[in-house]
Amino acid sequence: MPPQPDPRAVFLNIPYDEEFRSLYLAYIAGLYQLELVPHIASEIPGGERRLNRIFSLIQSCRYSVHDLSRVELSVAPSATPRFNMPLELGMTITWASLRPNRHTWHVFESEPFRLQRSASDLNGTDPYIHNGTPEGVLSEVRNAFVSENAPPVQQMLAAYRLLEGNLERILSNAGVTNVYSASVFKELCFVSVEAAHREKGNIPT
Amino acid sequence: MPDFRISSKLDVIMPRTVSYITIPPLSYEEEVKRLRIPKKRRKELEAMVQDTWAAYLRDKETGHSPNDLEASRKSAPAA
Numbered sequence: 001m002p003p004q005p006d007p008r009a010v011f012l013n014i015p016y017d018e019e020f021r022s023l024y025l026a027y028i029a030g031l032y033q034l035e036l037v038p039h040i041a042s043e044i045p046g047g048e049r050r051l052n053r054i055f056s057l058i059q060s061c062r063y064s065v066h067d068l069s070r071v072e073l074s075v076a077p078s079a080t081p082r083f084n085m086p087l088e089l090g091m092t093i094t095w096a097s098l099r100p101n102r103h104t105w106h107v108f109e110s111e112p113f114r115l116q117r118s119a120s121d122l123n124g125t126d127p128y129i130h131n132g133t134p135e136g137v138l139s140e141v142r143n144a145f146v147s148e149n150a151p152p153v154q155q156m157l158a159a160y161r162l163l164e165g166n167l168e169r170i171l172s173n174a175g176v177t178n179v180y181s182a183s184v185f186k187e188l189c190f191v192s193v194e195a196a197h198r199e200k201g202n203i204p205t
Numbered sequence: 206m207p208d209f210r211i212s213s214k215l216d217v218i219m220p221r222t223v224s225y226i227t228i229p230p231l232s233y234e235e236e237v238k239r240l241r242i243p244k245k246r247r248k249e250l251e252a253m254v255q256d257t258w259a260a261y262l263r264d265k266e267t268g269h270s271p272n273d274l275e276a277s278r279k280s281a282p283a284a
Binding site for chain 1: 223
């Protein structure tokens with residue numbers, strides 16, 4: 001039996017592509033604003049089989065967010081559907097069914113009613129619709145994770161802008177262009193923690 | 206004649222899974238420790254955020270929208 005999940009850990013099941021960059025930043029900034037901690041597959045050290053590592057990460061998180069907004073075929077030849085996100089959602093659903101007190105999952109989409117066509121087995125599951133915008137992600141994350149200490153969306157947006165405004169410098173320092181790499185993700189988390197605590201006045205400005 | 210068609214508002218009234226968060230506040234020190242960022246780099250990042258944040262606060266005081274943060278960053282001195 002795996003250990004109890006971290007009560008503030010959220011597994012992010014998202015597409016790792018360039019077009020998703022701003023929504024990725026919005027998820028990180030938004031979750032930290034809600035006192036939650038995002039986790040992504042790339043932060044897990046290698047060694048074991050990738051699927052096993054991802055499953056362990058899901059088990060260690062109390063919550064998960066599955067963004068199914070990239071269901072279309074890839075642009076690059078040969079056009080291929082992206083199965084990773086549905087696969088990881090399936091693993092999560094199984095785990096949550098076996099241990100309902102240990103895991104809660106949420107589905108996010110950019111378009112209303114598309115999920116009924118792309119994954120009709122999920123009928124009865126109403127996704128959070130973010131319309132493909134960072135503002136939409138922040139607002140829907142706030143709707144999915146209800147907290148009496150939740151800041152206004154405008155404040156969450158300010159944290160997102162802070163992250164976005166410093167992204168190039170973080171990438172440049174790391175010498176990479178991949179925003180999903182473990183080292184960049186870690187620094188984005190750090191900036192988000194700073195933003196959340198500065199807004200609360202916990203850090204002298 | 207009233208319109209009885211089911212509208213797109215349906216997606217607003219249908220129930221969705223909601224998680225109620227009742228955990229204590231996230232400890233800044235603990236989270237920073239967990240992230241394990243080297244001390245030197247941490248200082249650089251803190252300075253970078255400090256610059257942007259100071260510009261954000263200036264804008265906030267002068268009544269600019271937080272949406273102007275990108276512009277604020279550009280006007281802030283480099284870290």
